[in-house]
Amino acid sequence: GLSEPSIDLKYLGIVLFLIGISGNFYHHCILSQLRAKGDKEYKIPKGGLFELVICPHYLFEILGFLGISLISQTLYSFSTTLGIAVYLMCRGYVTRKWYMSKFEDFPK
Numbered sequence: 214g215l216s217e218p219s220i221d222l223k224y225l226g227i228v229l230f231l232i233g234i235s236g237n238f239y240h241h242c243i244l245s246q247l248r249a250k251g252d253k254e255y256k257i258p259k260g261g262l263f264e265l266v267i268c269p270h271y272l273f274e275i276l277g278f279l280g281i282s283l284i285s286q287t288l289y290s291f292s293t294t295l296g297i298a299v300y301l302m303c304r305g306y307v308t309r310k311w312y313m314s315k316f317e318d319f320p321k
Contacts (some may be wrong), residue, residue, distance in 0.1 A: 218286045226283030228278055233277025236262075240270040267309045271301040 240261050247256045262269035275298045282290040312319045 222283040223284060225278045226285075228280070229283060229317070230277050230280030233280055236273030237270050238275060240273065244270070255315060257312065257319060266305075267312070268301070268305040270303050275301055293302045 223307070240263070243260050243263065244258055247258060248254070262272070266272055266287040278294040278297050
């Protein structure tokens with residue numbers, strides 16, 4: 214029963230969703246290759262956007278959800294995206310603190 218949005222953001226949303234899902238997959242592949250089989254030691258991720266961002270897979274997940282919000286253009290999807298973004302930013306902050314406490318050579 215809602216009227217159509219005045220601006221169609223569907224195609225921008227599709228592009229953002231595809232970028233988000235692809236970047237998330239790529240960075241999870243990097244994370245999956247950090248340890249050799251049987252290795253239990255934590256390591257600092259390298260490659261991709263890990264040199265610039267603590268958790269780039271979180272960044273791309275937020276982009277994916279933003280894409281879904283732009284496709285649907287409803288208050289529900291935007292509020293869900295906002296909640297997910299805040300949650301993942303907090304998780305990234307905690308992850309950074311954990312890395313700094315475990316690795317003396319972790320870049321500032």
